[in-house]
Amino acid sequence: MSLKALIFDVDGTLANTERDGHLKAFNLAFKEFNLDWVWSNEMYYHLLDVTGGKLRIKYYLKKYNPEFSHDDLENLVNSIHALKTKKYVHLINNGIVPLRTGVKRLFLEAKKAGLRLAIATTTTPDNVNALIKNTLGDEAIGFFEVIAAGDCVKNLKPAGDVYQFVLDKMQLKNNEVIAFEDSKNGIVSANSVGINSVITINQYTQHHIFNGAMVVLDNLGEPNKDFKIIKGDKTKHTFLSVDYLQELYARYC
Ligand code: XBP
Ligand code: MG
Numbered sequence: 001m002s003l004k005a006l007i008f009d010v011d012g013t014l015a016n017t018e019r020d021g022h023l024k025a026f027n028l029a030f031k032e033f034n035l036d037w038v039w040s041n042e043m044y045y046h047l048l049d050v051t052g053g054k055l056r057i058k059y060y061l062k063k064y065n066p067e068f069s070h071d072d073l074e075n076l077v078n079s080i081h082a083l084k085t086k087k088y089v090h091l092i093n094n095g096i097v098p099l100r101t102g103v104k105r106l107f108l109e110a111k112k113a114g115l116r117l118a119i120a121t122t123t124t125p126d127n128v129n130a131l132i133k134n135t136l137g138d139e140a141i142g143f144f145e146v147i148a149a150g151d152c153v154k155n156l157k158p159a160g161d162v163y164q165f166v167l168d169k170m171q172l173k174n175n176e177v178i179a180f181e182d183s184k185n186g187i188v189s190a191n192s193v194g195i196n197s198v199i200t201i202n203q204y205t206q207h208h209i210f211n212g213a214m215v216v217l218d219n220l221g222e223p224n225k226d227f228k229i230i231k232g233d234k235t236k237h238t239f240l241s242v243d244y245l246q247e248l249y250a251r252y253c
Contacts, residue, residue, distance in 0.1 A: 003249040004176040005116035005145075006106075007166050007195070011123055012182035012202050015097045015131060018048065019203070022123075025088035026053070029080050037065065048204055051122040051185050052156045054081045085124050092130040099135045100200065102220025102227070102240055107136070107143055113242045118146040118170060120162045120179070120189075125149040146170055158185040160192035167193065175253050178245060184208040196252050198240065201230060214248045 011017045023044050030037040039047065043064065050059040057077050061068050070076050091097075110117060121128060128149050132140050141147075146169045153161035167174060174194035181187050181197045183205045190197045191212050199216040201208070210216050213231065221227030221239030229235070237244040 001173075001175055001253070003115065003178065003246060003253070004172055005118060005170060005178075006110055006180065006245075007118045007120050007163065007177055007190075008180045009182060009186045010119060010121040010128055010131065010149075012205060013100070013180050013186070013200060014103050015099050015135065016202055017092075017097050017123075017127075017131065018044070021088055021091050021097050022053070022084075024091060025084045026057075028087040029084040032083060033080055035080075045204060048183070049185075051158070052150070053084060053124070054078065055156065057081065085126055088124075088127055089130040092127070092134050095134055097131070097135075100202075100219055101225060102222050104136060105222060106220055106240060106242075107140075109242050111143060115242070116170060116172075117144050118148070118166045119144050120148050120166050121150075122156045122162070123149060125152075157189035158192070160189050163190050163193045163195055167195075178214070178249060178253070184210065187211070187213060196248075198245075198248070214252045 008014060011022065019041060023039060023041065026039055037060070039060070047056050047060055050056045054077050057080060107117065119128060125147065128147055129141060146166050148162050148165045148169070153165050155161045163179065167177070177195055179190040179195045179197040181190060181199055182202055187197050187199060187210050196214050197212070199210045199213045200219050201216060210231065215232030216230040217240065218228040218230060223239055226238040227240060235244065235247070
């Protein structure tokens with residue numbers, strides 16, 4: 001067995017999209033629907049327990065706004081979410097969210113080393129396209145052999161469906177890939193189909209417990225910008241290179 005592919009989560013892993021992208025877009029959509037719902041950053045920490053924007057809106061109503069009623073809630077949620085996606089894409093097209101440290105470098109290094117790349121995310125396909133195109137250029141969509149996003153599977157993370165979907169499409173086994181995640185829901189999803197993960201934490205996930213992670217980092221690092229190991233073995237490496245990934249793979253996969 002050898003390492004053949006890297007599978008990347010998007011939100012919180014490739015870029016810190018939640019606060020300046022998704023949260024902003026949800027609130028803009030609520031306003032345009034003349035709803036008095038305002039999600040604070042503090043509330044959003046809890047709302048992020050549920051992946052997928054449509055399910056998150058329903059979770060909000062149940063937890064924070066139970067008295068709200070509507071004849072056709074399903075339809076309303078879908079319409080709000082469609083507008084939220086438009087707002088999000090607009091924000092991303094304005095270049096509001098950069099890629100996280102080391103992400104672009106790792107994509108290029110991995111491609112050069114012959115590793116196959118894929119995406120496994122709960123967010124909507126339009127959102128992934130917008131982020132990739134605006135941060136890496138139009139042609140970068142072609143970096144990824146499979147982009148598994150949103151409702152392409154029945155059960156969203158923390159279920160393992162999206163990772164299994166990618167494995168099936170790429171005709172790979174779970175011990176031939178490494179996942180990149182930022183959250184508990186993400187690592188539980190990868191773990192549940194037997195995929196090992198590298199974690200990069202962010203403001204919304206630094207308190208999460210990452211059982212089974214090969215390593216937990218503050219970010220992927222760069223040759224001139226060392227990462228910090230939050231959890232994991234000491235290493236001579238100072239940034240997440242393909243060499244370091246091969247070492248992690250030999251040890252854990
Ligand atoms: C990301 C999500 C997404 C986004 C919102 O989780 O949960 O729902 O927050 O996107 P992960 P949509 O990084 O674990 O994939 O509104 O398009 O669902
Ligand atoms: Mg994520």
